[in-house]
Amino acid sequence: MKLAAVDYVILATYFAFVIGIGWMLRKKVSTSGDFLLSGRSVPVWITSLAFIAANLGAQELIGMAASGAKYGIMTAHFYWVGAIPAMLFMGIFMMPFYYGSKARSVPEYLKMRFDEKTRGYNAFTFAVMTVFSSGISMYALGLLLHLVLNWDFNVCVLASAAIVLAYTYLGGLTSAIYNEVLQFFLIVAGFAPLAILACAKAGGWHGIVSRLPANMTHSWKYMGSASQNPMGVELFGMVAGLGFVLSFGYWCTNFLVVQRAMAADSMSAARRTPLIGTIPKMFLPFIVILPGIAAVALAKMTGAGGAHLYDLPLKAGGTVKDYDQVLTTLMARFYPAGLLGVGLTGLMASFMSGMAGNVTAFNTVFTYDIYQSYIRKSAPDSHYLMVGRMTTIVGVALSIGAAYVARSYNNIMDLLQFVFGFVNAPLFATFLLGMFWKRTTAHGAFSGLVSGTVAASLTWGLTVAEGKGGIFGTLHTFPSVMAQNFWIAIAAFGTCFLVTVLVSLVTAPRTDRDMEGLVYGLTKIKHDEGAKWWQRPAPLAIFVSVLVIFLNIWFA
């Protein structure tokens, strides 16, 4: 793929705007709260779009098109079964405690509800995890741009990191959030035409259905047994593992996304942030997954001269398909100079929104939950503002380091991603019990978290999927890595839940007065009676539920 001058002009225009927005917002930053928390003053339409954009990184974009080509419409489960219900739960039930507690971060909520050790455990693992995930995503992008455009890996990585650093350093979280909205628009503008063109070329949805195996165009029909569907997952594993544990764990406890909602200007706006976010989120599969599905149909069609319209990309020198290249190779087939620039800029934008999300979450957790808690407790606010800014630089530098680690030790990164899965999977049980059962104690929460992580590692070490895992022996073989991931999550959640309950029952509870605003039943939740229905969380959530159920049935 070769770029024309106009494509570079578009890319440069985008970079100018991104840094320009950071520059215009720099005057809004005068306290550490402005820099790290946006001073809780961002309008709700902006936080809603930023909420989903922070998750829509380059890896997500590339991965969803790849999964679309590999698994078909079942990939949409990540949205319609995974993300949407979790986002609704977060807005309706959990946000009142996050926002109402005045905690500045998710680990700080754990400190208020439980104790220092639970906070420390969460803050530390989260900080390490965000650095590595932004590094891995930087590596993935650098590799792809090198492969597709033959750009230099070092230049890609350093230049994109420098731009993210420039605008987050200037305007802090506000700048990251504002830019995420622009990035979201650009991702849609850059990829919606691809979905429309690819789908039209493949003969519309009906043309796709007629060319693909039936289990790639039905999302529910073949869920009865793992052997019938391309993902190798059965109904329970899907609904409990992905729909419940993994998605709720991610959307409800990951500070990266929670931070966006906490930046909203009122409790009602904070609760509506994930709810409004679900509306664009549920239609994203048509932009990010559909091109991948259409690609499979196009690969079965021939044009004039009998040549295939499109060939699924292969790994260098082999016959193994490289699904990660589906998105970019499709762009090369459908986009002329001009729109190609927009598409590539959209890809860069998605990378930046993901990375800025990681960096802004990292600097807040580091500044408040590690530095202010363990290194220097009482300093003037200007000191923490300075630390926040310095942490932004350090966070970006560490991410770059992680990208190079990922480049040299590919397998180590696979392992690390697994390890993070272990740390994260049980978290939702801790929050569920902490927020809704006032009897939960700090010792219960901490021992539950640790044992949940151990349970996850054991499940991984004792089972095999696609020839991997099983380092402590083989008790069970899963039909796919996906199924194994879902079951690891279920084991982690179950163990954490049980241990937390048992230990809580034998340890001393806190008094009700200590937990006001932190636990259900001890917190007054306002219901905004006077507001219009779409401005109130509950009716909005019902409206969204109906829409998403409809989508599930339509593509069942």
Add this chain to the structure above:
Amino acid sequence: MDLRVPSGWFFVILGAILVGMGLLQPDLRAPLTEIDINLYSGLSMLAFGGFLLLMARRAVRK
């Protein structure tokens, strides 16, 4: 700062570039595309950018 202003201008500029491409090189095609896609996507971006700017102006008047 009203975010609609810079976003609006961004899409107006992007749309103008694409419409310009579409008008100057109406026969430019990617291998699998049969229409002047630059022109059509450029027009939609212009419309979106214009809409954002309009909304921002209305907010200022209030």
